[in-house]
Amino acid sequence: MKEGYTIRQAVESDAASVKCLLEELENRLFDQSVFMCIYREYLIAPLTLMQVAVQNENEIIGFISCKGQSLLHHEGLVFEIQELIVTAAHQGRGVGRNLIDALKPELAVLGAKSLEVTSNKRRKEAHAFYQSVGFLNSHEKFTIYF
Secondary structure, three states, X not given: OEOOEEEEEOOHHHHHHHHHHHHHHHOOOOOHHHHHHHHHHHHHOOOEEEEEEEEOOOEEEEEEEEXXXXXXXXXXXXXXXXXXXXXXXXXXXXXXXXXXXXXXXXXXXXXXXXEEXXXXXXXXXXXXXXXXXXXXXXXXXXXXXX
């Protein structure tokens, strides 16, 4: 147990709490049916990992998901964090760091070559956090929206 919370695999019954956390991160409301469809897809995907930080047995204070894929140019399995959020009231207490640390042994067992993360350019605090937990700023990301 980490100072009043535990980290465990996410389950379907966590969906409502995870949705609230991600709405906090994105500062918008999500469509419930679309969210549930994707959440359930994550749960059954063999190379998708989801974990939650839980305090008081049922209050979810943090969430992380990552997806893996084999990439030719890496000659192996690369995982990318898709979502990482710690509720504002619990930020700065090591929850995000512990969520990432809890993933590392699972990724090692799967034979991952690396773990990557993309963060919006406006999230400067997140960039400092990722660097503090060992990520290197090694790429630029370009996007076409449809």
